[in-house]
Amino acid sequence: MQRMVNDPDRVVEEMLEGFVKTHGNLVEKTENARVLKYVKAPEKGRVGIVTGGGSGHKPAFIGYLGKNMVDAVAVGEIFSSPTAKAFYDAFRAADGGAGVACLYGNYAGDNMNVKMAVKMAAKEGIEVKTVVANDDVASAEKSESKKRRGVAGEILMWKAGGAKAAQGGSLEEVIAAAQKAIDHTKSVGVGLKPCTIPAVGHPNFEIADGTMEVGIGHHGEPGIEVAKLKTADEIAAKMVETIVPDQPLTEGDEVAVLVSGLGATPVMELYIVFNRVYDLLEEKGIHVYRSYVGNYFTSLEMMGVTLSVMKLDEELKELLDVETETMGLTQFGRQ
C-alpha cells in the first residue's frame, strides 16, 4: 500500500490532530475527541447546524465547519458512522438555545445513531430536528427515493441550512431550507479506480481497467452499470442525462452545479468534465447560476467524479450568496 500513514488504526485521530493544528482559526476540539466545532459556536439564540459521518471524505465533513455553515461535526472511523454519543455531543456543542438542525446523509449507521442521539438530547432539553440527505439518484429508483444515499449534495444542504441560521431563521425555517436544498439536489458518481482503507490494506472493491462504474457510491457501493470507460464528454453526458429527468430539470431552470473529484482524479480533468456538463445544461436552456469544481467530497484516493445539480429558486439563490468561511467552501475561493 503506497500510502502515508503511521498506525492504520489511528489515522482518524492523527488526521484530527493535524486538522485542528492547521485550521485553528476555524475549528477547535471539544471534550469528545470525535467531535470538532466551529470556534465561534454555539451562538446564543441561533440555530446550531450539526452533521457527521465516516472519515475518508475530506473536506467532508469537518472541512465545512465554519462561519455560516456547520457548527459541530461528529466524526466516525473511515467509512463508518460516528457513535450516537458523538452525535449527541455535537448537538450539545452546537446548541445555542434555539435548537439544532442535524443535516446528514442516509446511511443505516448514521440513521440509527442520530435517532438515539436525538432522544438523548431531548432528555437534556435540546430540541433537534433532522434532514436526511438522499441526493444519490443511482442508489435507488425514484419511487423509492427515501432509500437513496446522501452524497456530495449534502454540501449544498449544509450551505443552505447554515445560511438560513445565519439569517436568524427558526429551527423550523432552517430545517425547511435544508430540506428544500436537498430535495432540489440530485447527484450521481462515476468510479474509475477503487480506494484502499489503510487498516484493510487493499481495495475493498474492484473496477477493471478499461471500465467505469456508473452510479458508484462514496464507499464503493455498486452502481447501476459497469460500462466501458468513456471519454470525459461521454461521462459528463451520462451524468447529466441521469440527473435531468430525475429532478426533473426543464428549460428556464437555474441551477448550482458541483463537480467533485473522488480523491485521485487530477483537478484538470474535473474542469474538463464540468466544461461539458455546463454546455449540455445550457444547451437545454438550464442556466448555471453557480458552479463548484474541485475535491469537495472524496473517497480516499478513489479515481472518479460526482456531479450534483441543485435546482434553484430565489430563496436558494439568496442562501448560496450568504458569506461562508470554511476550509472546504468559501464564498470567493472556490466558486
Added chain:
Amino acid sequence: MQRMVNDPDRVVEEMLEGFVKTHGNLVEKTENARVLKYVKAPEKGRVGIVTGGGSGHKPAFIGYLGKNMVDAVAVGEIFSSPTAKAFYDAFRAADGGAGVACLYGNYAGDNMNVKMAVKMAAKEGIEVKTVVANDDVASAEKSESKKRRGVAGEILMWKAGGAKAAQGGSLEEVIAAAQKAIDHTKSVGVGLKPCTIPAVGHPNFEIADGTMEVGIGHHGEPGIEVAKLKTADEIAAKMVETIVPDQPLTEGDEVAVLVSGLGATPVMELYIVFNRVYDLLEEKGIHVYRSYVGNYFTSLEMMGVTLSVMKLDEELKELLDVETETMGLTQFGRQ
C-alpha cells in the same frame, strides 16, 4: 489509462474552458488563448503580478489568479513551458503602467521564454522584472542553489509579491518582497506513485511498490534517494530534517508551513503528515505562525507530498495577512 479525458492533445484547452466557466467571478480569457487574467487586472498604477508554467499542477498556476495575488498567467502544455509569446501577452494583460513582476519557477524552458518575453515587453515600454523561484532543496546542493527548481514555495512568493503590490509597493519593492519570500522558503517532496500524462498514456517514470522517492521533482525528476517506504511520521521527519539545516531554521524562528499533496494522496494523510511536521518544528522551538494543508501544487495524479517552510519576519507576516481571493488560496478558506 483510467482517466477522464477527450482528445489527450486538447486537455489544456478544455480545462481552460471549464476553468473560466467555473470561476468567471475571478478570471477571464484574454486575446491569447493561453493567457488568463484576473477579472480586475490591470489596475492603473499598480504593479502587475505574472506567473506561468506547464499545466498539470492545479491549482497552480491559474488557481492563484485573483484579488491581491496573481494578475495574469501564461499557460503551457502539460509539464511544458508556456511560449515566450504567452508570457509577453501575460505581461501586457497585467500591466497597469507601474511595471510587471514576473514570479516564476526555475526551469530551462521557462527561463528562456521569460527572457525573450521581457525583451519583447521592453520594446513596448513595459518594464518587467523577474524573480526565479528555487525553493526545491533536493534539486541541487546549497552551494549551487541557483540551479534548484521552483516548486510549491512559489505560492508563498506569489502571495508576498501580490500583497506588496496591493499595498502600493513599487516594482522594486514588489520584486524585493517576492525575492525575500522565496529566499526564505525551502521545499522538498516525496513521491510514492508516478503520474501519467494523458497524451503519453503511461507513467513517464517508475516508483516501485514498497519504496518512495525522496526529493522528487514536480514532473517526476529524480530525487536524492530511493528509500524503503516509511511511515507518515518518518516521511515528515525526513522532510523537516532536509529543510531545517538548509535554510537554516533555528530556535525562536517563526514559519509558515505549506503541505501539498501531489494529486492522488488522500487529504487525510496530508493532515497526518502535517501533524508530525508541526510537532517536530515546535519541538525545535520553531513556531508555526501559519499553515496550509491541501492540494496546492499537484502533479496530475502523482501520489506523494511536498513540504515548504517559509522563515518569517515582520514584513512577510504582514504580507501573508493581506486578504486574498483566489480559487487556490483564500485568507480564510484554507489556512
